[in-house]
Amino acid sequence: MVFGSLSALMKKNFLIFFRSKFSSALIILIPLFIAIAAGYAFDTSSLTNVYVGVHSSSSSNLTQNIISGFNEKGFLVKEYGSSQECIDAVKMNLIQICSIFSMEGSNSTRDSVDFYVDYSRINLADTLVKNAESSVHEESASEGEFFVQDLINIINLVKENLPEAKTVLTLASSGLEESQGSVESWIVPSSDFDSVINSLESARSETNDSSLEDSLSDAIILLQILKTNNAEISVNLDSQSEIYDNLLFALGKINPVLDLADSREIESAENIISPIKMSVNSINEGSKSRDYFMPVLFSLIALFSSLLLSSAFVLNEKKTQAYFRNFMTPTRSMTFIFSTYLTCLAIILVQFGLVFLGVEFILGMNLFSMPLEFLSILVVSLTAFIFIGMFIGYVFRSEESVIFASMITAGIFLFFSNTIIPIENTSGNLISFSFLNPLILLDSAFKKVLLFGLSFSSIILELTVLFGFFIVFLVLTYFVKKITRREPSI
Amino acid sequence: MDDKLIQLKGVTKRFGKNTVLDSIDLDIPEDKITGIIGASGEGKSTILKMIASFYKPTSGKILYFNRDIFKDTMNIKRSFGLAIEGGSFYENLTVKENLVYFGRLYHVSKKVLFPRVEGLMKFVGLSRAEDVLAKNLSLGMKKRLDIACALVHNPHVLILDEPTADLDPLLRFQIMKLVKKINSHGTTIVFTTQLLSEADKICDKVAILYNEKIIEQESSSKLKSKYKSNDLDGVFRKIFSKKGRKTYQESIHKKTKFEEPSHEGGAAMFGGDEKKDSNDSITREELEEVFASKKNKKHKKKGGTE
Structure with a gap:
């Protein structure tokens, strides 16, 4: 029923x-x-017909590259004469995002970019800011990479040449050490010279033979010259020893630098600028x-x-x-x-x-x-x-x-x-x-x-x-x- | 008149502080036509609503076969058919669709229902209009459709609320003929009306509702002999004169409807026009019947359904 x-x-x-x-x-x-x-x-999976307003107080390569980046991403770029005009255009919905580029001081090479979006269109605003930020980040990173790459090149040059320098220094130090040892073996203590000279002087005073006396005098003079030379050689040997110590010190400093350089593999500037590579992936690959x-x-x-x-x-x-x-x-x-x-x-x-x-x-x-x-x-x-x-x-x-x-x-x-x-x-x-x-x-x-x-x-x-x-x-x-x-x- | 099918015992109905019916007793006999007459706003419809179990009385009991109707409403609904003044059917369904729909809601089996629907359409004179949308029917046809809808489950009791209201004399005549025909098939009929001539002609019992009370309930002939009058108009006039002019004046202030008596005899019913004698209403009745028969003949010549 x-x-x-x-x-x-x-x-x-x-x-x-x-x-x-x-x-x-x-x-x-x-x-x-x-x-x-x-x-x-x-x-579609991308934004279309999005207008990006741009105002730049002074142009630089970086700002030009960022603007090109906007174009590449499919944004339509409109340039404005002042930042207020650009912001007003967002309020009037003529553009969806306003980017204002400015230089920090006249001699600064660092640019800054400010974005203005209408957060009442919160979903769009977030997407636009994300996209614009990524454009700026790409250009900024590219500039940074250029500078860092220079540094890496310098370091690599040092890294390449330093072992050679170390070898030369090591050879020099060992040669120096060797020559120092052989020279040291030749050096007669000045007391030995003095005792020989004293013996010759006493022999000269005791002899009556004038020719012998003259010969002894010559010998004494010669020995004094030898003594002086010996002393000079000794002084030179001390300074050589100092050079040797300095060489050893330099080698001591070069070794950890080389060890450090050998332990780190610096392949590219990108690794230094962005040591962690970040990518946002959709859990639905290829979705529209x-x-x-x-x-x-x-x-x-x-x-x-x-x-x-x-x-x-x-x-x-x-x-x-x-x-x-x-x-x-x-x-x-x-x-x-x-x-x-x-x-x-x-x-x-x-x-x-x-x-x-x-x-x-x-x-x-x-x-x-x-x-x-x-x-x-x-x-x-x-x-x-x-x-x-x-x-x-x-x-x-x-x-x-x-x-x-x-x-x-x-x-x-x-x-x-x-x-x-x-x-x-x-x-x-x-x-x-x-x-x-x-x-x-x-x-x-x-x-x-x-x-x-x-x-x-x-x-x-x-x-x-x-x-x-x-x-x-x-x-x-x-x-x-x-x-x-x-x-x-x- | 002893076979009491429906009994209202000491029934009072209040809406908030307003008492609409005050301790009324009414007996409705089986297989007869009972007319409840009274001015609009007197509570005639409220009585019907309570008999149909739509309203519960504030106090008192309503019995059907000596059983409280509110203790078995589903069974009561199966036994009662009701046709209300404005009609109660779907305007966007055809005549046949309406009848089949309500028949199914009354759990009439399909085997029984379809022949019954055909028979009912013939019975009320709507066979030719079976595929016509209800909204496109004439006023008289709508009344007949409403009555057919009320009969589709073959009820024991048919409740009609002012079935001839707003109809021209010909249609009134046809509807009254139909009511009589339904009753001749053994269906108990309770109906309300403001037209005394209608009640006088077809009712086996007349209940007069006045000032929240049933003041008389008898056969029309007994009432006429009791008040020594030729018709119900005369009965009413005498009831009013008994109650006194004061009561009538009170009624004027209480119920604005008396200020604009109905052209259909309402003024005479409540003694609004004291100069009018009973002959006036008889003349009107006779004129209506002449009009009805003439119009009927003319219509038949044209081959119309109504």
């Missing part, structure tokens, strides 16, 4: 819905048009903007279609002339509630079916790799949203208030999700309640399945919470339907 009533109610709902052919076609086809239009529009956009789009279609359709259905049913006769039939409230739910679910599933076919065959995107997971998310989320919409429909009496309440509810879900502003930008308390936003749950579940291809186990939490929404709003809808019973006009 319940199924008989349910099928009669659903048949009546469909008859009335499709009787207005234009509006029903519109309701069913609009999401398809949106999906295809969005799919074509976001069929529309791949990221589609889960969000599907979530929004589910949210708005379900809320508006179910609340409108309930309101129409409340306002219909047949309300009283429906009440007079032995049909339970739950049967009415589930007939509206099933009708809305069927209509929205048709909407989604068309959207998927469009996306699959027109845009060539593959969405059916995980059909079970996908269908589970879709049905559970639509159920939750439809019951929220039905609750709204039963609470409010007029069309205006139902539409307004549905839009406000959808707006709250939308605003406190990641779609407009990242939820991470909100306060800590709000983030902890984000799991109560069905749009966030749906978006997250869709991304896990559509983008990352994760299995059923990864979306159980989302499905459980969405199912909880369904239970809560089913109970609320039932009681509100009972409480807000419309008075028949009899």
Whole structure:
């Protein structure tokens, strides 16, 4: 009996819905048009038509290179005469980002660049700043690499020549040591000279032989000359020893430098400028903007279609002339509630079916790799949203208030999700309640399945919470339907 | 009149501080036509709403076959059919779709339902309009569709709220004929009206609602003999004269509707036009019937459905 009533109610709902052919076609086809239009529009992985304003107080190679970098990245560059003009252009949305280049002092070689972006377009602003920063970083790094490479070349030259110098010094020191040893062996102590000279002088004084005396005198003179020379050689030997010590000291200093130079392999300036090479990789290699956009789009279609359709259905049913006769039939409230739910679910599933076919065959995107997971998310989320919409429909009496309440509810879900502003930008308390936003749950579940291809186990939490929404709003809808019973006009 | 099918026992209905019905007792006999008459705003519709289990009385009991209707509402709903003043069906469904839809909600099996729908459409004269959207029907056809919807589950009791309101004399005549025809098939009928001539013609029992109370409930003939009058207009005039002019003046201040009496005899019903004698309403009735029969003949010549 319940199924008989349910099928009669659903048949009546469909008859009335499709009787207005234009509006029903519109309701069913609009999401398809949106999906295809969005799919074509976001069929790229880069930003296009982004205008970068540039103002440079004085031009340098670096600034010119950065501007060229902007052009290479596909940005459209517009030059401005003053920094204020450039900033004003961002405010007027003539350009999306303003870059102001300036020199630090007249003789400084260091440039600075300031970016001005409109943070009310937070997602775009972050992307632009990231892109612009990377352009500047590339040019700045390139300049730095040039200077560092010079230094490396110098060091390499030193490193190359120092061992040779060390060898020469070592040879010199050893030669010096050797010659010093042999010279030292030749040196006669001056006391020996003195004793010989003294002996010769005493012999000369004792002899009477004048010729012998003369010879002795000559010998003494010769010995004194030898003594003097010997002393000079000794002094020279001391200075040689000092040179030798210095050579040894120099070699002692060169050795650790050489050891250090040998232990570090300096291959390129890039390694010094950026010792850690950083790269940001997408977890979905080769994905286009529309791949990221589609889960969000599907979530929004589910949210708005379900809320508006179910609340409108309930309101129409409340306002219909047949309300009283429906009440007079032995049909339970739950049967009415589930007939509206099933009708809305069927209509929205048709909407989604068309959207998927469009996306699959027109845009060539593959969405059916995980059909079970996908269908589970879709049905559970639509159920939750439809019951929220039905609750709204039963609470409010007029069309205006139902539409307004549905839009406000959808707006709250939308605003406190990641779609407009990242939820991470909100306060800590709000983030902890984000799991109560069905749009966030749906978006997250869709991304896990559509983008990352994760299995059923990864979306159980989302499905459980969405199912909880369904239970809560089913109970609320039932009681509100009972409480807000419309008075028949009899 | 002893076979009491529905009994209202000491039923009071208050909305906030406003008392609409004050301890009324009413017996509705089985297989008969009972008319509840009274001015608009007197609480006639409230009585119907309570019989239909839409409102619970503030105090008192409503019994159907000596059982409290609120203890078995699902069964009551199966036994009662109700047609309200503005009609209660889907404007965007056809005549047949409406009947099939409500039949299914009353759990009538498909085997029984489809022949019954065909029969009902013939019975109320809507066979030719079965595929016409309800919104495109004329006012009289809408009334008949509403009555057909109320009969689709073959109810034991048919409740009609002002079935002839806003209709021209011909349509009124046709609807009253239809009501009589339904009753002849054994359906108990309870209906409200402001037209005394209607009640006088077809009701087996008339209940007069005045100042939140049922002041009389008898057959039309007994009432007429009790008040020594030829018609119900006369009965009302005498009731008013008994209650005194003061009561009537109070009514004027209490209910603005008396300031603009209905052209359909409402003024006479409540003695608003004291100069008018009973012959006036008889003349009007007779004129209506002449108009109805002439229009009917003319229509049949043209081959119309109404």
